[in-house]
Amino acid sequence: MASLSLDKVSKIYGPRRQAGVLAVxxxxxxxxxxxxxxxxxxxxxxxxxxxRMIAGFESVTQGEIRIGDRRLNDLPPAQRGVAMxxxxxxxxxxxxxxDNIAFGLLRARMPKAEVARKVADVARLLEIENILGSYPSTxxxxxxxxxxxxxxxxxxxxxxxxxxxxxxxxxxLRAILRARIKDYLIEHKMTTVxxxxxxxEAIALADRIAIMEAGELQQLASPEDLKEKPANLFVASFVxxxxxxxxPAEVDSNNAIQVINRADEKAFxxxxxxxxxxxxxxxxxxxKIHLGIRPHRIRVGPVGVNDGANAVARGMLLSNQxxxxxxxxxxxxxxxxxxxxxxxxxxxxxxxxxxxxxxFGALHVFDRDDxxxxxxxxxxxxx
Amino acid sequence: xxxxxxxxxxxxxxxxxxxxxxxxxxxMSVMTNQDILRSPPSLIFEPTLENYVALISGQLDTSVGxxxxxxxxxxxxxxxxxxxxxxxxxxxxxxxxxxxxxFRFRLGENIAFTLLSFRFAPPLLVLLPxxxxxxxxxxxxxxxxxxxxYQLITLPLILWIVRGYFEDISEDIEHxxxxxxxxxxxxxxxxxxxxxxxxxxxxxxxxxxFAWNNFIFALILGSSDVQPVTVGALAFITASGINxxxxxxxxxxxxxxxxxxxxxxxxxxVEGLSLGAVKG
Ligand SMILES: Nc1ncnc2c1ncn2[C@@H]1O[C@H](COP(=O)(O)OP(=O)(O)OP(=O)(O)O)[C@@H](O)[C@H]1O
Ligand SMILES: [Mg+2]
Numbered sequence: 001m002a003s004l005s006l007d008k009v010s011k012i013y014g015p016r017r018q019a020g021v022l023a024v025x026x027x028x029x030x031x032x033x034x035x036x037x038x039x040x041x042x043x044x045x046x047x048x049x050x051x052r053m054i055a056g057f058e059s060v061t062q063g064e065i066r067i068g069d070r071r072l073n074d075l076p077p078a079q080r081g082v083a084m085x086x087x088x089x090x091x092x093x094x095x096x097x098x099d100n101i102a103f104g105l106l107r108a109r110m111p112k113a114e115v116a117r118k119v120a121d122v123a124r125l126l127e128i129e130n131i132l133g134s135y136p137s138t139x140x141x142x143x144x145x146x147x148x149x150x151x152x153x154x155x156x157x158x159x160x161x162x163x164x165x166x167x168x169x170x171x172x173l174r175a176i177l178r179a180r181i182k183d184y185l186i187e188h189k190m191t192t193v194x195x196x197x198x199x200x201e202a203i204a205l206a207d208r209i210a211i212m213e214a215g216e217l218q219q220l221a222s223p224e225d226l227k228e229k230p231a232n233l234f235v236a237s238f239v240x241x242x243x244x245x246x247x248p249a250e251v252d253s254n255n256a257i258q259v260i261n262r263a264d265e266k267a268f269x270x271x272x273x274x275x276x277x278x279x280x281x282x283x284x285x286x287x288k289i290h291l292g293i294r295p296h297r298i299r300v301g302p303v304g305v306n307d308g309a310n311a312v313a314r315g316m317l318l319s320n321q322x323x324x325x326x327x328x329x330x331x332x333x334x335x336x337x338x339x340x341x342x343x344x345x346x347x348x349x350x351x352x353x354x355x356x357x358x359x360f361g362a363l364h365v366f367d368r369d370d371x372x373x374x375x376x377x378x379x380x381x382x383x
Numbered sequence: 384x385x386x387x388x389x390x391x392x393x394x395x396x397x398x399x400x401x402x403x404x405x406x407x408x409x410x411m412s413v414m415t416n417q418d419i420l421r422s423p424p425s426l427i428f429e430p431t432l433e434n435y436v437a438l439i440s441g442q443l444d445t446s447v448g449x450x451x452x453x454x455x456x457x458x459x460x461x462x463x464x465x466x467x468x469x470x471x472x473x474x475x476x477x478x479x480x481x482x483x484x485x486f487r488f489r490l491g492e493n494i495a496f497t498l499l500s501f502r503f504a505p506p507l508l509v510l511l512p513x514x515x516x517x518x519x520x521x522x523x524x525x526x527x528x529x530x531x532x533y534q535l536i537t538l539p540l541i542l543w544i545v546r547g548y549f550e551d552i553s554e555d556i557e558h559x560x561x562x563x564x565x566x567x568x569x570x571x572x573x574x575x576x577x578x579x580x581x582x583x584x585x586x587x588x589x590x591x592x593f594a595w596n597n598f599i600f601a602l603i604l605g606s607s608d609v610q611p612v613t614v615g616a617l618a619f620i621t622a623s624g625i626n627x628x629x630x631x632x633x634x635x636x637x638x639x640x641x642x643x644x645x646x647x648x649x650x651x652x653v654e655g656l657s658l659g660a661v662k663g
Contacts, residue, residue, distance in 0.1 A: 076567070092574075
């Protein structure tokens, strides 16, 4: 139970002094005592490498890793106070499940009775009580994965690293376990870093989520902030389901944003009158930007119905799907394809003209060159 | 039905083809030289154990008198050389195999391959220089010297088979063990080696058989004091003729240890070789 900090940590695989694989680059983050952080990113972006450096299986090419105020870089794994659930489970083949889970505790000289109690607890939590007497080779992938997770959770280490702890489970079980694990982590005040490919899981479990891409940390923020204030174009396009609508755009001399479609023509424009001082300052004429619009914030109605939004664009409804709890609407606005989500069943027919309302609050503006966020809902991004 | 019958017949033929020489040698070992050389050969003879008696007592009766043979000594030498060189190879080869499997270091692949290439060179190529070295260093005609050159046979074998085996073990099992508070040495001894045990057993057995069957190194680099059975059998080709019966008996005796070992470890051998070596 301690905080973890990484300071400009890099990992390069390969022989020394030769160009190797850059797996992690200048990763800086601080994780507080008892905090649960999710690592989210596409395959091969360096998540496992990061965990392996923290656990001590991989040398740190550059930078510093600390738990509390202990510097970890040169400590052997045994002395780091870290527990880990591995992507490939890595159970001890000759030990029964029970003994696999208890192994680390017995090694740490915990009294037998207490160990038994803890193992029973965590087995109940993860629904593996019925296999405690089996050997790993007789279990399914999902069972092994839960055992591996149990072995890590039960340790009560300073820091828990969980590499894709539930990837093999069916969605129902995953949803149940997610909630239980979160309670368990909070109850035991466990500092945890977990890796996942599942945004729902990340959002449900984590206090904060770190988005990684190509070895670099893109943003470390709460789930709400990732959605409302994505730090750059990548995060904006990566987080959210369905993803944010993103279009290249340019500010013209009439103080309006001109959105550009695939064919490089003007698709529609958004008048910036009344957008505020910050917007006026940043969106000077001629500035090239990306405009982002969250599907959930777009309102779609019949032509002529304007519910007071700052900008309205005329488009054509291409699809209208009711998913049981929300509608996904596909709209073609002047050659730009846009997805809108409504929580009601929208009574609009496809191939009919519609009006799309875009409130300022729904707009995100990114720089076209360095792709950093400039404005969220017309307030400056860095605030 | 027919397929089954055909298969049985074919298998029987194959077995006969391979087993017949052994059967013949077994027969010869209980025949006198006269019976063996009778023409036409006959299966009707009086079995005798005199060949074995002669071998074990070391007294070889020939037409020109008795001859001393040190066959039992040779057998002992074979055991000492085989066991000694396999043990030394295990001691050196298993940690090396682990290093090659787990750590990427400069020239690592080259070193591993060089070690393997010892198996490619015909022994005759290096024997003469080796003989000079051995005489200079006082290694000629010693167990140690022979065990040393036997490493050319056993070490690469053990290294490469066991390496493949280590590579098959998930590194993360070792990592988990280290996180549970153990040093890498403890991890190597208590996780890696036990998990690779079938592979190590198979490699050791195979290496032992290869060492046992070696002929040329001991022929050149040692005298009868340290020579194994393969060389010792030469003593039966005497000035007064070839003692087929005793050669056969010697062969039977020399095959027995490896046969027992192979039968005993058959399970390991098949499992070990098919799991480890294919990938390595
Ligand atoms: N031992 C290694 N040697 C060389 N390159 C490696 C090694 N391990 C990982 N890499 C490379 O480092 C990069 C990051 O790998 P890493 O395993 O950290 O990805 P990941 O984010 O965990 O991916 P996934 O989601 O698929 O598990 C990849 O490009 C990978 O090829
Ligand atoms: Mg990974």
